[in-house]
Amino acid sequence: MTQTLLTGGTVNLNGDLIHADVLIANGKIAAIGSKLAAPDAEVIDVHGMLVTAGLVDIHVHLRDPGQTDKETIATGSAAAARGGFTTICAMPNVDPVPDTPARIQQMCARNAAEGLVHIKQYSSITAGRAAGPTVDFAGVKQAGAIAVSNDGNGIQSADTMYQALLGAKQAGLPLAEHVEEDSLKHGGVISAGAKATELGVPGLVPAVETSQLARDLALAQATDAPYHVCHVSTAVSVAMIRQAKAAGIKVTAEATPHHILLSDSDIPGNDANYKMNPPLRGKADCAALVQGLLDGTIDCIATDHAPHTNAEKAAGLCGAPNGITGSETAFAALYTALVRGKQAKWTLTQLLNWLSAAPAKLFNLQAGKLLPGGPADIAVFDLDHGQVVTKDEFASKGQNTPFVGRKLYGNTMYTFVDGKCVYKQGEQF
Numbered sequence: 001m002t003q004t005l006l007t008g009g010t011v012n013l014n015g016d017l018i019h020a021d022v023l024i025a026n027g028k029i030a031a032i033g034s035k036l037a038a039p040d041a042e043v044i045d046v047h048g049m050l051v052t053a054g055l056v057d058i059h060v061h062l063r064d065p066g067q068t069d070k071e072t073i074a075t076g077s078a079a080a081a082r083g084g085f086t087t088i089c090a091m092p093n094v095d096p097v098p099d100t101p102a103r104i105q106q107m108c109a110r111n112a113a114e115g116l117v118h119i120k121q122y123s124s125i126t127a128g129r130a131a132g133p134t135v136d137f138a139g140v141k142q143a144g145a146i147a148v149s150n151d152g153n154g155i156q157s158a159d160t161m162y163q164a165l166l167g168a169k170q171a172g173l174p175l176a177e178h179v180e181e182d183s184l185k186h187g188g189v190i191s192a193g194a195k196a197t198e199l200g201v202p203g204l205v206p207a208v209e210t211s212q213l214a215r216d217l218a219l220a221q222a223t224d225a226p227y228h229v230c231h232v233s234t235a236v237s238v239a240m241i242r243q244a245k246a247a248g249i250k251v252t253a254e255a256t257p258h259h260i261l262l263s264d265s266d267i268p269g270n271d272a273n274y275k276m277n278p279p280l281r282g283k284a285d286c287a288a289l290v291q292g293l294l295d296g297t298i299d300c301i302a303t304d305h306a307p308h309t310n311a312e313k314a315a316g317l318c319g320a321p322n323g324i325t326g327s328e329t330a331f332a333a334l335y336t337a338l339v340r341g342k343q344a345k346w347t348l349t350q351l352l353n354w355l356s357a358a359p360a361k362l363f364n365l366q367a368g369k370l371l372p373g374g375p376a377d378i379a380v381f382d383l384d385h386g387q388v389v390t391k392d393e394f395a396s397k398g399q400n401t402p403f404v405g406r407k408l409y410g411n412t413m414y415t416f417v418d419g420k421c422v423y424k425q426g427e428q429f
């Protein structure tokens with residue numbers, strides 16, 4: 001029997017921080033308690049470290065198949081492991097698009113065979129992520145899809161969205177929408193405002209997001225269907241979601257670390273590592289996301305890990321594709337700024353909940369909690385020693401993140417998936 005004993009750490013027992021050992025046996029959590037005895041176990045001393053349920057990310061781009069120069073199932077899941085994530089959900093904007101039961105089955109098989117962590121699969125909402133028709137929702141669910149999304153693009157037709165909400169509801173599949181009204185984009189590359197003016201680049205008004213969100217909230221109300229909003233970026237969106245929740249609309253929402261922590265004023269110049277969709281907004285929008293998480297308007301945090309090559313990103317704000325990597329910096333960046341910092345707004349256990357149990361609950365995933373008898377999906381973080389983020393340490397193929405060069409606390413020391421160590425700081429996997 002393979003046993004591992006994590007001794008002397010601070011354990012986040014689903015919201016309570018306690019000093020305890022954690023015993024892993026045969027891939028499961030065998031016991032959590034003080035001074036556990038396990039003579040045959042490999043002992044790992046985690047004094048001074050945080051032991052918590054492996055993190056859950058419901059929004060990642062693995063680029064595989066189709067763009068494996070940017071990322072693969074192997075490298076994307078290694079990046080997740082390095083960030084402390086043990087369950088991730090792969091978006092379907094790959095080529096071919098997983099939009100049929102057969103393709104979902106193939107993706108699930110590859111995810112299981114090639115992933116270092118648990119990889120759950122999204123189906124698209126429409127065939128080929130095109131204008132329509134919608135996918136066979138019951139079929140893709142049966143084949144293993146955990147949710148549906150056309151992420152990367154908004155659904156432009158209200159009727160398609162209406163049908164999709166009904167279909168996904170009937171199949172019992174969460175529908176996650178990238179809200180973006182194409183007719184309002186006008187070639188914008190960062191948020192409209194002072195920074196876009198200063199840099200002389202076209203801007204994206206907040207209504208690109210809010211106008212389609214308003215439509216979708218009306219459709220979610222009309223269909224009484226669950227509706228999840230991807231990467232909320234504006235304060236007005238947060239207010240709309242708050243109001244919709246109060247009115248009984250079944251809306252849930254995620255925010256990304258970058259939209260929470262960075263504003264367009266942080267864009268240093270023509271640097272495409274600050275270019276993503278939706279774009280970085282203003283400081284008041286960041287504050288609204290911080291508050292939205294606290295009052296339950298925003299349900300969870302998801303990274304929108306979106307790797308691109310350095311060559312593509314060298315094209316600058318007007319030429320480069322949208323997206324930044326996020327798996328390897330998410331917890332540390334948020335912990336450093338919002339839990340540890342002088343301007344702390346959140347507690348450690350709040351942050352951990354938004355990165356584990358809360359997203360798992362949204363998508364009905366058996367993940368995100370430390371339960372005796374449950375799977376030993378565990379992350380161990382060092383909260384006390386800062387490390388500067390450097391490009392050459394990334395497990396992801398992508399190096400496109402504005403967090404490079406920042407000193408972050410909360411770095412991952414170990415990640416275990418089903419009791420197996422899939423990341424140890426300083427070692428290659």
Ligand SMILES: NC(=O)N[C@@H](CC(=O)O)C(=O)O
Pocket residue numbers: 061093151152153178275276277278304306307322323324
């Ligand atoms: N977020 C991004 O800027 N890009 C994502 C797509 C998406 O999530 O919208 C991508 O796939 O590159």
Ligand SMILES: [Zn+2]
Pocket residue numbers: 151152153178230231277278
């Ligand atoms: Zn998106």
